Amino acid sequence: MSVRTKLRGAGAVRRLASFRKDAAQTRRLMALAAIYEGGRRLEAARTMSILLLSLALLLQAGHGLALERPSVDLETRLDAKACSMLIGGTGLAVDQEVALGLVAFNSPYLFGGKALHDDITCGACHNDKGASGAVVRLRFRKPVPNLREASERGIDVASFVDHAVVSEFGGQPAVADVTRALAALARVFAVPSAALDSTCRIGPAGLVDIALRRLAARLGQIEVADADFLIDSARFVLGEMVRDPMASNLVSRAMIDDANQTLHDLLRIVDEKATDRAVLPLRALTERWEASMRAEGLVPIVLTDGVHG
Structure with a gap:
């Protein structure tokens, strides 16, 4: 995947994140942008499949179909x-x-x-x-x-x-x-x-x-x-x-x-x-x-x- 393609993908994901009001979904999208840029999240070879899967899960979450997990204890x-x-x-x-x-x-x-x-x-x-x-x-x-x-x-x-x-x-x-x-x-x-x-x-x-x-x-x-x-x-x-x-x-x-x-x-x-x-x-x-x-x-x-x- 070329650098230009990665950056275009990152820009698209960041723009999608800007329309999200939910903090959890927004931070996931911003993380996906970092993945697409070839950052430290995951190796670039796996970026596309993970991006598509994660976006699909986010769309499901928007329709109430995603499985909930327990909240993380932060105290x-x-x-x-x-x-x-x-x-x-x-x-x-x-x-x-x-x-x-x-x-x-x-x-x-x-x-x-x-x-x-x-x-x-x-x-x-x-x-x-x-x-x-x-x-x-x-x-x-x-x-x-x-x-x-x-x-x-x-x-x-x-x-x-x-x-x-x-x-x-x-x-x-x-x-x-x-x-x-x-x-x-x-x-x-x-x-x-x-x-x-x-x-x-x-x-x-x-x-x-x-x-x-x-x-x-x-x-x-x-x-x-x-x-x-x-x-x-x-x-x-x-x-x-x-x-x-x-x-x-x-x-x-x-x-x-x-x-x-x-x-x-x-x-x-x-x-x-x-x-x-x-x-x-x-x-x-x-x-x-x-x-x-x-x-x-x-x-x-x-x-x-x-x-x-």
Whole structure:
């Protein structure tokens, strides 16, 4: 398949995505565009068949024919030393590196390929009544390791992540910042038996807040692919918030739709490398999102340098 054909196909899929209001369907279409461009999702030789099959499933979903799957648990429990409430309860301080790890831990875009097709995240495999208290929704032949215990035993979590991405899911190695962030996160997961008052919980609204804050602070400094990862990951969370009635009660549906549409528009601007046009809309969205969190009694995330406790 020629490069020109791939790019034409990608453009068509991205245009189709622009008409989708549903976050889950839109992010799938944007992922398909990345596949068509010969990106890190799957090898180019399989692109056409996967594209056609996936589009057929999307059309079925539009007529209510697609099979539903359980929503992905996106709540993560951390040791209290990893987060601290600011004076007056105005924000929950979380280390920048740990925060990036939280986004990656709860994103299928870390892996791409097969994981993206099935919405598989680190959290879907490694929680097991541990890291976030979620029930594992996947079944494996061998026990899945507890990442905090692995970190404490001296296992190189960053290398472990790279191996999983490349060997198990056929993706490209994760960028160094992300693997370091996941290693930092593994060190501060809450111990499964820990009392609730010695832990803090980061839920889906907090994950979106982290992605927005990190984008707003670093948009002109990070690579386009890194910005795309944060945007795609945030939109994945938005899709899951719509899917899960409990999570969708955390922030209004109108706010979720607003965030999804704004991020969709920002993705195009970022891909065109016109980041200067994205700064103001991104900051405005972050302010609206955090105001919506406060209105629902949720505490926004404040990114800091260093672990607090």
